[in-house]
Amino acid sequence: MKRIQYHEYGGPEVLRLEEYEPARPGPGEVLVRVRAAAVNPMDAGIRRGRLKMVTGRKFPRGLGHDFSGVVEEVGAGVTRVRAGDEVLGGAGIQGAGAFAEMVVTAATNVTMKPANLSWEEAAALPTPAVTAHQALTVKGRLRAGQSVFVAGALGAVGRSAVQLALTMGATVAGSCRDTAAGEARDLGVAPVVGFDFDPAQLAARFDVVLDAGGKLPLRTMRTLVKPGGRIVDIVPTPAKFARAALPGPYEVLVTKESAADLDHIAGAARDGALRLPIAATVPLGEAIPALTEFEHREGPKGGKLIIVP
């Protein structure tokens, strides 16, 4: 079997496409034959060692989290899926890496793939959509009839948040690059503003302000939020955790693995309410240069980079 792995933390130059022997699934785990895997910003962060307190110093490490594929084998006690099931899910932060021909993960990290999604569309969803769902519901406590502002409304998390908030009966405003305003409006965002908007024009209008691009100044978010509303930041730093511990509207999300949330986002996709665009699809054998280029690309990425074994 082949997978993309690395033997030390570092930039994209540490990546290798190498042979490996996937583990047999242990109790509660599944072995999945990967059909497509999607690139997320956190993959590069983990590879650079930014989460080494969690990911440790055991090498080689696989790369990649989100995938779709077919269950090859299940471990003891697994009832959630069976061999032959088509699934989407995540490899887990300690996991074997999804940029591979086979991946082992907890059965709670996969859910049935909606039949109306391609392998690529299914692989695109897990991390961005679960993050958006948890940002809106757990941290934002969003309810039907409320209003949300999504900064970076056309990124993977932002676009997921727009679509999920609309399914919840909320109204959604947001920001994106000026040249993409029409695309945001087509998604149901109103009003749409550019990244350099004047927050005073939307002061105290929103029950939930979600910074899905990680770029909004705190004072802008404070201007936008209604009294009693919530500000949700998804790009954590130690300083932000300290701020979130203080009383007030500010919350920081670290996405948690959740079988229920994966089921929820797959349900929204099955209903036709949730899709993410694909920027490019590359074979596993050509993925390292594509990953390197994608990581360094300035400007809009145009959707998810997908790797197919």
Ligand SMILES: NC(=O)c1ccc[n+]([C@@H]2O[C@H](COP(=O)([O-])OP(=O)(O)OC[C@H]3O[C@@H](n4cnc5c(N)ncnc54)[C@H](OP(=O)(O)O)[C@@H]3O)[C@@H](O)[C@H]2O)c1
């Ligand atoms: N807390 C967690 O557990 C968690 C989980 C998932 C993701 N994240 C983080 O969330 C962030 C977004 O992830 P993603 O997968 O959605 O990435 P993505 O698809 O690359 O989206 C990033 C978005 O930010 C937009 N952006 C660029 N400049 C901006 C600005 N000045 N103001 C507002 N938005 C701006 C980009 O617009 P253009 O495309 O036009 O440049 C793009 O739409 C990343 O930092 C990621 O690491 C955190």
